[in-house]
Structures are given as structure tokens and as C-alpha cells.
Amino acid sequence: MTFLGLVIIVVDDRNISTDGFKVNTQSHLAPLLATAIKAELNKETAKNGYTEDGNTKERKDSAYKKHHPILLQLLADEAGCEPEDIHDFELQTCDTQPSTIAGAMKEFIFSGRLDNLCMSFCSLKALIDSTASETSLEDETGVRMVALYDHEEVGSNSAQGAGSPVTLDALSRITSAFGEDSKLLQKAIQKSFLVSADMAHALHPNYTDRHEENHQPKMHCGLAIKHNANQRYATNAVTSFLFKEIATKHDIPVQDFVVRNDMGCGSTIGPILASGVGIRTVDIGAPQLSMHSIREMCAVDDVKYSYDHFKAFYEEFSHLDAKLIVDI
Ligand SMILES: [Zn+2]
Structure with missing residues (x-):
């Protein structure tokens, strides 16, 4: 699977070299999916999540209500199905660079x-x-x-x-x-x-x-x-x-x-x-x-x-x- 997940750790602390860096697993490990601007420009990428005029389609599936359409489209592309076929999932982000x-x-x-x-x-x-x-x-x-x-x-x-x-x-x-x-x-x-x-x-x-x-x-x-x-x-x-x-x-x-x-x-x-x-x-x-x-x-x-x-x-x-x- 080649899902592009990115984990970012925000480091902007002048004391880090003396005091060290302590990871806050809630606020420092948020995965970055896409910027809002890019997502806006590429609405067609998430075609199944949006109507022609850009509004979110009404979906009865719970996965659709909980997750961003771009994420669902990415997963659907990897799995070879339609986003509405995804009912639920477990997802882990990981480094995709080869050894x-x-x-x-x-x-x-x-x-x-x-x-x-x-x-x-x-x-x-x-x-x-x-x-x-x-x-x-x-x-x-x-x-x-x-x-x-x-x-x-x-x-x-x-x-x-x-x-x-x-x-x-x-x-x-x-x-x-x-x-x-x-x-x-x-x-x-x-x-x-x-x-x-x-x-x-x-x-x-x-x-x-x-x-x-x-x-x-x-x-x-x-x-x-x-x-x-x-x-x-x-x-x-x-x-x-x-x-x-x-x-x-x-x-x-x-x-x-x-x-x-x-x-x-x-x-x-x-x-x-x-x-x-x-x-x-x-x-x-x-x-x-x-x-x-x-x-x-x-x-x-x-x-x-x-x-x-x-x-x-x-x-x-x-x-x-x-x-x-x-x-x-
Ligand atoms: Zn271990």
C-alpha cells in the first residue's frame, strides 16, 4: 500500500538542546492529510464526497460522516473500490521509505x-x-x-x-x-x-x-x-x-x-x-x-x-x- 500519511512533530523551542524535547502524543503527532487550500482547489479529487456545486453529499454510511472525503477517496483508490463501499476502517500511518x-x-x-x-x-x-x-x-x-x-x-x-x-x-x-x-x-x-x-x-x-x-x-x-x-x-x-x-x-x-x-x-x-x-x-x-x-x-x-x-x-x-x- 502506498498511502501517503505524514506525521509531523512541531519543534520550535530554543531550549530544546538544553532541556530536551518531550513528545506530547496528543498534540505533536497529528497526521497531516492535505492543506485546506489544496483540498479546495482539488475538489474533483474527492469527487465522490462532493456534489457538483461543492457541497458534501448526504451519506448514510457512518464512515462518510466521520471522515474527510479526500481521505476516503485515497483509501478507495488504494483498495480498488468506491468510497461509499467503505463502511469502516483501521488506519495506521507509517514511514513508506524503503530500508x-x-x-x-x-x-x-x-x-x-x-x-x-x-x-x-x-x-x-x-x-x-x-x-x-x-x-x-x-x-x-x-x-x-x-x-x-x-x-x-x-x-x-x-x-x-x-x-x-x-x-x-x-x-x-x-x-x-x-x-x-x-x-x-x-x-x-x-x-x-x-x-x-x-x-x-x-x-x-x-x-x-x-x-x-x-x-x-x-x-x-x-x-x-x-x-x-x-x-x-x-x-x-x-x-x-x-x-x-x-x-x-x-x-x-x-x-x-x-x-x-x-x-x-x-x-x-x-x-x-x-x-x-x-x-x-x-x-x-x-x-x-x-x-x-x-x-x-x-x-x-x-x-x-x-x-x-x-x-x-x-x-x-x-x-x-x-x-x-x-x-x-
Ligand atoms: Zn518493541
């Missing part, structure tokens, strides 16, 4: 929404490629899956978010295809493993004090395994070991992340799914800078490391897990 590879050594990716499209891309491609050859599933004893959820950034509590029954329902339907055993789902869950992949905050050269001294995820150093004793991340010693073991075998770099004791810790869908489904989980993510800004930044190398790590994990987890002996 760029840059840096003196071409080592960085600048892109919108790296968090969490980067992990989504790497995991999906790894899954597809791990099953590409005719023999790739010959010795597989498990089911390889990728699950990509909506609404992680707003808490995952929605009908299709990680907090919904959708994961358990999917597992239930898949296991029911393998036989009549009424306990098959529970058995499958005990044998399963979840890699909760969400981007991680890399060490920033201007803010080195924001990271715990011995756990500073660095770009170009592979996926960071996230640990938190308060279970903001669902990693434990066993899941961390299994995930690292695959990396070690394939010479893929991997690192550990623990937040400073005096700082708040983010979270992921890892603990939500671990507690809701009862599945072993490791929380991991590729390091990046400028998370949640309109233009985020990560390292080219880490995309490759993430893909390689995920692919090897898909291919070898079942065999590795079968060999695991945990003495508690």
Missing part, C-alpha cells in the same frame, strides 16, 4: 519497524528453508512452526494476540491430526520448545551506562539470550543451554543479556506463552539501536546470524533435545 544498507563498511540496516519485522523475517525464512529439500523432514520427530502475533507492543491481550487462546487452539488442532490419544496435546507441549524472538537493545556508544557491565549486547555479535530472575523473560538455564548449543555447533556467535538491577526490564510474549501454554521457552533477540523510533538500526551480520541460528535450530532441535539429560 537502506549504509555505514562506512555497509554494515548497518536502517529501516522502520525492525522491531519486530526483523525477527519475523528471519524466523519465517529459516522455517521455509529448513524444509526446502525433499529429505529435510525425513528424520523429524516434531512439527516445525512459526507464530507471528499482532499487538505485542500493546500487551498482547487481544483476540489474535499472544495472550489469546489462538496458540493453544492451533497446537490442539495440529496434535489432533496425529491420532486419537486424548493426552497427545499435553504430551506434545511437554516436548515442545518456544523461541520467543523479539529485538534487543544493543549497547549504545553514547549511553554505555544503560547496560549492566558484563551483559552488553553488541551489534555484529549474534542473537542476545535474555535472562531475568523476575520472569520478565522466560529463559531458564536449560532453554538457554539448548539454544546456545546449536550456535556453538555451527560456530554462530551468541551473547547474553541481563538488565541492570536498578533499571526496569522490558518483556516479550515469552512469559505470556510460557505461563499460558506451559511450554519451555527461551527469550532472544537481535541487537538494535533506536528501537521504536521511525527509523531503527541494526547490523547486517546479525540478520545473517539470526537466520543461520534459527535454521539450524529448526533442523536440529528434535535430535538435540532427545539427547538432553537434566538432573534436578
Whole structure:
């Protein structure tokens, strides 16, 4: 979709370099659709919203009463329908500039929404490629899956978010295809493993004090395994070991992340799914800078490391897990 939305932040403050800029999410983030003058000159652009003499047509649809005809015409053009066909919609503005590879050594990716499209891309491609050859599933004893959820950034509590029954329902339907055993789902869950992949905050050269001294995820150093004793991340010693073991075998770099004791810790869908489904989980993510800004930044190398790590994990987890002996 090529909808042209523009988000403007009004900055006219002489003290900004000393006092900083605090975004007011109500008044500073209003999307700009068109100027009133231009809209007046181009009434025919919104032909379906106006009558010949320029008055707004009487519409019974609620969308027509609530939204400007130019916006509705833009959306109708993109969707290939008439504006009056639109009954309602959800709309998000976003940066439409393509991602760029840059840096003196071409080592960085600048892109919108790296968090969490980067992990989504790497995991999906790894899954597809791990099953590409005719023999790739010959010795597989498990089911390889990728699950990509909506609404992680707003808490995952929605009908299709990680907090919904959708994961358990999917597992239930898949296991029911393998036989009549009424306990098959529970058995499958005990044998399963979840890699909760969400981007991680890399060490920033201007803010080195924001990271715990011995756990500073660095770009170009592979996926960071996230640990938190308060279970903001669902990693434990066993899941961390299994995930690292695959990396070690394939010479893929991997690192550990623990937040400073005096700082708040983010979270992921890892603990939500671990507690809701009862599945072993490791929380991991590729390091990046400028998370949640309109233009985020990560390292080219880490995309490759993430893909390689995920692919090897898909291919070898079942065999590795079968060999695991945990003495508690
Ligand atoms: Zn995020």
C-alpha cells in the first residue's frame, strides 16, 4: 500500500538542546492529510464526497460522516473500490521509505519497524528453508512452526494476540491430526520448545551506562539470550543451554543479556506463552539501536546470524533435545 500519511512533530523551542524535547502524543503527532487550500482547489479529487456545486453529499454510511472525503477517496483508490463501499476502517500511518544498507563498511540496516519485522523475517525464512529439500523432514520427530502475533507492543491481550487462546487452539488442532490419544496435546507441549524472538537493545556508544557491565549486547555479535530472575523473560538455564548449543555447533556467535538491577526490564510474549501454554521457552533477540523510533538500526551480520541460528535450530532441535539429560 502506498498511502501517503505524514506525521509531523512541531519543534520550535530554543531550549530544546538544553532541556530536551518531550513528545506530547496528543498534540505533536497529528497526521497531516492535505492543506485546506489544496483540498479546495482539488475538489474533483474527492469527487465522490462532493456534489457538483461543492457541497458534501448526504451519506448514510457512518464512515462518510466521520471522515474527510479526500481521505476516503485515497483509501478507495488504494483498495480498488468506491468510497461509499467503505463502511469502516483501521488506519495506521507509517514511514513508506524503503530500508537502506549504509555505514562506512555497509554494515548497518536502517529501516522502520525492525522491531519486530526483523525477527519475523528471519524466523519465517529459516522455517521455509529448513524444509526446502525433499529429505529435510525425513528424520523429524516434531512439527516445525512459526507464530507471528499482532499487538505485542500493546500487551498482547487481544483476540489474535499472544495472550489469546489462538496458540493453544492451533497446537490442539495440529496434535489432533496425529491420532486419537486424548493426552497427545499435553504430551506434545511437554516436548515442545518456544523461541520467543523479539529485538534487543544493543549497547549504545553514547549511553554505555544503560547496560549492566558484563551483559552488553553488541551489534555484529549474534542473537542476545535474555535472562531475568523476575520472569520478565522466560529463559531458564536449560532453554538457554539448548539454544546456545546449536550456535556453538555451527560456530554462530551468541551473547547474553541481563538488565541492570536498578533499571526496569522490558518483556516479550515469552512469559505470556510460557505461563499460558506451559511450554519451555527461551527469550532472544537481535541487537538494535533506536528501537521504536521511525527509523531503527541494526547490523547486517546479525540478520545473517539470526537466520543461520534459527535454521539450524529448526533442523536440529528434535535430535538435540532427545539427547538432553537434566538432573534436578
Ligand atoms: Zn518493541
